Amino acid sequence: MFRKLTLPAVLLAALAAPVIATAATVETEITDFSFPFEGPFGKYDQHQLQRGLQVFTEVCSACHGLTHVAYRTLGDATGPGLPEDQVRAYAAQYQVYDKTLNGGQGGDRPATPADYFGGSQFQGAPDLSLMAKARAGFEGPYGTGMAQLFKGMGGPEYIASLVSHFEDPPACAPPDFPGYYNKTFAVGGYPEECKNPDGTHKYPGSWVAMPQPLYGNDVTYQDGTDSNLQQEAQDVAAFLMWAAEPKLDQRKQAGMTGVLFLTVLSVLLYLTNKRLWAPYKRRKHEA
Numbered sequence: 231m232f233r234k235l236t237l238p239a240v241l242l243a244a245l246a247a248p249v250i251a252t253a254a255t256v257e258t259e260i261t262d263f264s265f266p267f268e269g270p271f272g273k274y275d276q277h278q279l280q281r282g283l284q285v286f287t288e289v290c291s292a293c294h295g296l297t298h299v300a301y302r303t304l305g306d307a308t309g310p311g312l313p314e315d316q317v318r319a320y321a322a323q324y325q326v327y328d329k330t331l332n333g334g335q336g337g338d339r340p341a342t343p344a345d346y347f348g349g350s351q352f353q354g355a356p357d358l359s360l361m362a363k364a365r366a367g368f369e370g371p372y373g374t375g376m377a378q379l380f381k382g383m384g385g386p387e388y389i390a391s392l393v394s395h396f397e398d399p400p401a402c403a404p405p406d407f408p409g410y411y412n413k414t415f416a417v418g419g420y421p422e423e424c425k426n427p428d429g430t431h432k433y434p435g436s437w438v439a440m441p442q443p444l445y446g447n448d449v450t451y452q453d454g455t456d457s458n459l460q461q462e463a464q465d466v467a468a469f470l471m472w473a474a475e476p477k478l479d480q481r482k483q484a485g486m487t488g489v490l491f492l493t494v495l496s497v498l499l500y501l502t503n504k505r506l507w508a509p510y511k512r513r514k515h516e517a
């Protein structure tokens with residue numbers, strides 16, 4: 231049994247070592263924002279999801295797709311919760327290709343709530359449907375898992391940091407270096423001129439192909455919330471977290487019901503056990 235385990239363990243260690251070594255050379259800045267859906271009792275804030283939808287629609291969707299999300303889910307009570315007529319109106323702004331139109335020739339028609347958001351419009355821009363789960367902002371699911379339970383994996387923190395951590399490039403970078411300097415992005419290009427003699431980076435982050443999308447006051451929120459950069463970044467990150475994990479609230483609720491049920495069951499079993507054995511225990515004492 232042990233011998234069987236050693237080989238894969240050694241292999242894994244050998245495979246993991248270089249990955250950790252390269253990851254460690256790129257420092258990034260990820261802010262630990264606090265989101266209302268964190269922690270065992272956390273829930274999505276419907277107003278925040280609506281604001282995030284607005285930022286996504288007016289800014290991000292110019293480049294990014296959201297192809298796994300259906301328009302109808304915008305009406306979900308645990309999601310943005312838009313009334314039915316608004317969901318219909320939102321979908322109708324977009325055209326979708328329908329191959330049954332024009333007698334089977336195909337053609338475009340306005341989208342209905344049953345259709346899905348469109349794909350990416352900008353070369354190299356990834357689909358954002360699952361991005362909040364694909365990027366962990368903090369150390370992965372190691373340790374006891376308690377940090378993740380209370381603070382989450384950091385996907386939305388990563389997105390909010392990414393879109394708010396654009397800065398002027400450091401002076402060492404050649405002016406024609408491709409991309410935009412970002413302190414959160416780890417895997418982009420990095421100019422040789424900004425490296426130390428030992429190959430480590432002088433500045434955190436790297437150069438990303440996405441131009442800075444948000445500057446603050448890019449949208450006008452209908453609920454009167456101030457649309458500063460931090461607010462917009464967190465709102466769109468919360469919306470993308472909901473897009474990637476729309477059943478978070480329900481799962482947490484089911485988990486809590488389970489814990490509660492098991493607690494009550496444990497107490498009942500303890501009492502039953504005591505009662506069942508009580509006559510025998512008493513007899514022993516008497517003897």
Ligand code: HEC
Pocket residue numbers: 285286289290291292293294352353354355356358361365389392393418437438439440441443444466
């Ligand atoms: C002008 C087009 C454009 C706009 C607008 C835009 N992006 Fe991007 N985005 C890109 C491109 C291109 C990439 C790929 C960057 C790369 O791999 O270097 C990208 C990558 C990303 C990534 C993935 C980064 C990673 O770790 O791989 C996220 C998350 C993201 N964008 C979020 C957003 C959000 C949120 C908004 C709206 C506030 C937005 N983007 C607006 C073009 C855009």
